[in-house]
Amino acid sequence: MRTLIAITLALALSTALVRAQTPDTKTVDTDVRFVAYDVFIDAGADALAAYQIEISDLSGRAKIVGVEGGETTAFDAPPYYDPKALNGEGRIILGAFTTEEDGPTGRTRVARLHMQIEGEPAVDFDVQLVVAADSNARDIDANVTLIEGKQ
Amino acid sequence: MRRIPKYAWVLAPLFAIPVLAISAILYTLACSSPYALRSSAPAGAGYYADAETAEQNYEDWDAEDYYASADAPASKSPFPIVNNELKLTPGAPSGVGAPLQRDVRARRSEVARGGRGRRGFISGQDDLRQKLAAYPGALPSQDEELWVIQKADADDSAGGRRGKGPCSGALLCKLPEQEETIPVPLEHTDVDASISAYIACVNVTQKFSNPYDQKIEAVYVFPLPQNAAVNEFLMTIGDRKIRGIIRDREEAKKIYDAAKRQGHVASLLTQERPNIFTQKVANIEPGKKIDINIKYFHTLAYDDGWYEFVFPMVVGPRYNPPGSTDGIGAVAVGARGKSGQSTEVEYLAPHQRSGHDVSLAVTIDAGVTVKQTKSVNHVAETRMDDQNRTIVKLSDRDSIPNKDFVLRYKVADDQINSALLTHRDATGGYFTLMIYPPETLRSLQRQPVELIFVLDCSGSMGGKPIEQAKSAIERGLKSLQPNDTFQIIQFSNNASQLGDAPVIASNENVRRGLKYLKSLKGEGGTQMIEGIKAALDFPHDEERLRFVCFMTDGYIGNETEILGAIHDKLDASRIFSFGVGSSPNRYLMNRMAKLGAGAVAYLSLNDSGASVMDGFFERISHPAMTDLKIDWGGMAVRDVFPERLPDLFVGRPVILSGRFDGQVPSRIRVSGAAGPQDRQIVINTSNAAGEHAGLAAVWARTKIADLVDRATWDIDRDISGDIRQLALNYNLMSQFTAFVAVDSLSRTAGTQGTTVRVPVAVPDGVRYETTVTE
Numbered sequence: 001m002r003t004l005i006a007i008t009l010a011l012a013l014s015t016a017l018v019r020a021q022t023p024d025t026k027t028v029d030t031d032v033r034f035v036a037y038d039v040f041i042d043a044g045a046d047a048l049a050a051y052q053i054e055i056s057d058l059s060g061r062a063k064i065v066g067v068e069g070g071e072t073t074a075f076d077a078p079p080y081y082d083p084k085a086l087n088g089e090g091r092i093i094l095g096a097f098t099t100e101e102d103g104p105t106g107r108t109r110v111a112r113l114h115m116q117i118e119g120e121p122a123v124d125f126d127v128q129l130v131v132a133a134d135s136n137a138r139d140i141d142a143n144v145t146l147i148e149g150k151q
Numbered sequence: 152m153r154r155i156p157k158y159a160w161v162l163a164p165l166f167a168i169p170v171l172a173i174s175a176i177l178y179t180l181a182c183s184s185p186y187a188l189r190s191s192a193p194a195g196a197g198y199y200a201d202a203e204t205a206e207q208n209y210e211d212w213d214a215e216d217y218y219a220s221a222d223a224p225a226s227k228s229p230f231p232i233v234n235n236e237l238k239l240t241p242g243a244p245s246g247v248g249a250p251l252q253r254d255v256r257a258r259r260s261e262v263a264r265g266g267r268g269r270r271g272f273i274s275g276q277d278d279l280r281q282k283l284a285a286y287p288g289a290l291p292s293q294d295e296e297l298w299v300i301q302k303a304d305a306d307d308s309a310g311g312r313r314g315k316g317p318c319s320g321a322l323l324c325k326l327p328e329q330e331e332t333i334p335v336p337l338e339h340t341d342v343d344a345s346i347s348a349y350i351a352c353v354n355v356t357q358k359f360s361n362p363y364d365q366k367i368e369a370v371y372v373f374p375l376p377q378n379a380a381v382n383e384f385l386m387t388i389g390d391r392k393i394r395g396i397i398r399d400r401e402e403a404k405k406i407y408d409a410a411k412r413q414g415h416v417a418s419l420l421t422q423e424r425p426n427i428f429t430q431k432v433a434n435i436e437p438g439k440k441i442d443i444n445i446k447y448f449h450t451l452a453y454d455d456g457w458y459e460f461v462f463p464m465v466v467g468p469r470y471n472p473p474g475s476t477d478g479i480g481a482v483a484v485g486a487r488g489k490s491g492q493s494t495e496v497e498y499l500a501p502h503q504r505s506g507h508d509v510s511l512a513v514t515i516d517a518g519v520t521v522k523q524t525k526s527v528n529h530v531a532e533t534r535m536d537d538q539n540r541t542i543v544k545l546s547d548r549d550s551i552p553n554k555d556f557v558l559r560y561k562v563a564d565d566q567i568n569s570a571l572l573t574h575r576d577a578t579g580g581y582f583t584l585m586i587y588p589p590e591t592l593r594s595l596q597r598q599p600v601e602l603i604f605v606l607d608c609s610g611s612m613g614g615k616p617i618e619q620a621k622s623a624i625e626r627g628l629k630s631l632q633p634n635d636t637f638q639i640i641q642f643s644n645n646a647s648q649l650g651d652a653p654v655i656a657s658n659e660n661v662r663r664g665l666k667y668l669k670s671l672k673g674e675g676g677t678q679m680i681e682g683i684k685a686a687l688d689f690p691h692d693e694e695r696l697r698f699v700c701f702m703t704d705g706y707i708g709n710e711t712e713i714l715g716a717i718h719d720k721l722d723a724s725r726i727f728s729f730g731v732g733s734s735p736n737r738y739l740m741n742r743m744a745k746l747g748a749g750a751v752a753y754l755s756l757n758d759s760g761a762s763v764m765d766g767f768f769e770r771i772s773h774p775a776m777t778d779l780k781i782d783w784g785g786m787a788v789r790d791v792f793p794e795r796l797p798d799l800f801v802g803r804p805v806i807l808s809g810r811f812d813g814q815v816p817s818r819i820r821v822s823g824a825a826g827p828q829d830r831q832i833v834i835n836t837s838n839a840a841g842e843h844a845g846l847a848a849v850w851a852r853t854k855i856a857d858l859v860d861r862a863t864w865d866i867d868r869d870i871s872g873d874i875r876q877l878a879l880n881y882n883l884m885s886q887f888t889a890f891v892a893v894d895s896l897s898r899t900a901g902t903q904g905t906t907v908r909v910p911v912a913v914p915d916g917v918r919y920e921t922t923v924t925e
Binding site for chain 2: 032033034035036063064065066067068069076077078079080081083084086087088112114115116149
């Protein structure tokens with residue numbers, strides 16, 4: 001049930017693209033950039049009703065600066081985060097639920113993280129799905145992935 | 152054997168988030184799982200803009216009338232553009248404030264070293280007071296402890312008020328061409344409050360838009376209740392909602408600035424004072440709309456059968472002593488930097504108007520019958536819904552945000568009881584306990600008093616406010632008994648007084664006092680520190696109880712210095728603060744009364760000063776129930792605020808907030824003494840216990856307030872780290888934390904845009920000419 005996925009994201013290309021869109025290069029910081037990451041949960045045939053994930057920045061250069069909801073109505077509200085874990089230990093713990101009877105099945109974007117990244121190299125995130133459950137309170141097998149978001 | 156589902160414990164840490172809505176899923180899942188946790192408070196997502204409607208509204212709006220072209224000469228621009236390059240003017244040279252500050256600091260150090268102790272107000276409290284004086288936090292320091300003498304009466308005249316509203320003929324006295332409409336990037340504020348027991352949960356949605364033809368950053372300085380526990384922040388862009396993150400204040404500002412420079416839409420909420428906040432929204436493109444939703448909890452005040460809900464709508468113009476630079480400056484539209492203060496509010500001139508308006512609804516789900524409601528300053532409509540809840544809605548005809556919204560409601564007398572509220576989550580148990588004083592206290596009479604009236608005669612008090620304050624003092628003088636003594640002190644640029652020491656309240660002396668009172672006028676600055684020194688430096692008459700009554704709007708920027716001076720000089724005095732006007736500085740008023748172990752009252756522009764003063768005399772006409780002790784019946788409590796149990800006065804309940812372990816007992820017993828008699832209050836928790844998800848936030852906010860109070864006198868201790876960590880752990884706004892939200896997905900075109908500050912109207916009844924720097 002618990003899935004551990006370590007994702008290393010190559011950001012050089014995206015950084016270059018973002019910079020190309022930058023209208024005023026004189027005022028742009030070179031030390032930080034802002035990047036969105038989409039959180040996908042694949043619950044297979046089960047309907048996802050609740051989840052909790054934990055994300056750690058292994059490189060220590062990422063700061064979360066916003067949390068957005070997902071793509072389905074079941075999870076379109078921004079998930080809640082644990083402030084104590086975030087500010088005490090630097091872990092991002094997110095959780096959300098839906099009261100809808102028919103949660104999403106298959107691979108679904110359940111959240112989007114807005115991050116501030118220091119420096120150019122790619123950032124290593126350790127992403128864990130702590131729990132996923134269906135509307136009957138049963139644990140379900142699922143996996144989580146974190147992918148850089150596109151506009 | 153079936154194992155406990157993982158989410159039941161894995162999700163648990165998230166319950167620490169005060170408004171964590173995961174409780175709803177647990178509730179849902181509970182239907183099928185015997186192991187699922189239960190909670191009762193699904194979090195509301197708040198109000199969001201109806202994007203489609205908003206877009207339509209925008210389309211209907213004739214932008215050409217208001218837009219200032221980037222190419223147009225600045226002088227023709229009708230809106231308050233402030234160039235980003237503008238800097239605050241350097242701080243004024245040190246004036247009288249500096250030596251005063253040194254004096255106060257010296258006194259604080261003296262106290263910190265174990266200097267002068269305190270003497271009690273109630274007989275028998277002296278020893279306790281002296282011990283407590285050297286113990287930080289022992290003094291009253293919690294909002295809920297505050298004894299409110301009297302609230303402003305409801306404006307049942309609504310007619311009078313309506314006379315100033317948009318539907319009356321009042322505006323016809325001004326020709327349309329004389330009105331200047333100032334387009335502002337804040338279109339509307341929507342307030343949706345729900346009250347359960349004595350705790351309010353408030354969702355505030357600020358609807359920003361860009362009516363100009365270039366990208367802007369909107370900056371809005373606004374008030375919230377001084378005990379608001381702000382723990383949720385959402386930014387809505389179209390149909391996308393981004394939850395803001397609590398961060399260290401400086402870190403949040405850096406994130407926001409970087410995002411702004413790089414063209415990302417971003418927002419930042421900072422706290423300038425416990426009741427004043429600044430909202431910034433960066434990179435709003437022309438024609439675009441962005442909503443900011445803020446959610447907070449707070450406890451309600453209660454006084455003689457009336458609960459009170461207040462939503463402040465405008466920051467009053469503050470007076471900042473010469474030399475100060477960290478105050479709240481009041482400047483005219485476009486005059487940014489002229490006050491020399493780090494935070495400035497831009498005020499619309501009397502002939503200027505903005506389109507910003509407010510809608511407000513309060514849902515009262517008291518669990519008991521609401522007998523009566525009163526809206527003090529606004530026209531409001533009240534109705535019952537099909538769930539027997541009382542809904543109070545601000546009238547569309549009274550939607551200009553230039554005065555506090557004050558709602559009072561009364562429940563049936565026989566339904567007022569001491570009440571315990573609890574909440575448990577993964578971080579432990581939280582409670583609030585409201586203790587009502589026994590009615591039998593009313594049968595006991597008071598002892599002689601020494602009454603010091605301190606009247607604010609500064610410019611902001613000019614006109615009706617000072618007249619009201621004077622009428623209250625007049626009533627007070629006439630209410631004295633022959634064995635009482637009194638004194639009158641006025642302060643503006645400096646302080647002066649009727650005589651060197653309190654005089655006996657003979658007919659002749661009262662006549663002298665009335666004549667002196669009549670000669671006082673509102674003009675000049677607000678050197679309140681001078682008034683405090685003058686009032687508290689009198690030698691105390693041991694035979695009488697000393698009450699110091701401050702009559703002021705509290706429009707000052709150096710609150711910390713004022714509160715520190717009160718702490719240092721209080722001695723045996725009790726301070727009663729009377730907030731005058733439509734939008735007084737409630738934070739200062741309440742804190743003064745708390746530090747002064749006294750009470751607060753508010754005189755709105757529609758109140759009778761005599762009536763408010765009568766309320767004060769009524770309260771001091773009976774002794775308090777003192778030396779309170781609580782038998783918690785096995786409930787292991789800790790971190791209870793206020794640390795020192797306050798006295799219980801007639802009609803004034805006390806609210807305690809704390810944490811607990813173990814089970815809630817069937818009974819809690821409160822014992823104490825009223826004069827020579829012992830008294831006991833038994834709280835049957837089976838009848839008076841409830842659950843409220845906001846208690847963790849309320850407790851954390853109360854503890855922060857306690858720490859801030861300590862900072863006013865415990866200057867040797869650095870409490871900033873304690874406050875910061877507490878606020879971060881509980882997702883709370885504080886002076887050391889801030890909410891930031893960034894949309895990293897996209898970037899806007901062009902430079903970071905022009906900063907536009909949202910100008911506001913001066914509070915109803917306050918004169919622009921004497922309070923705003925042009």
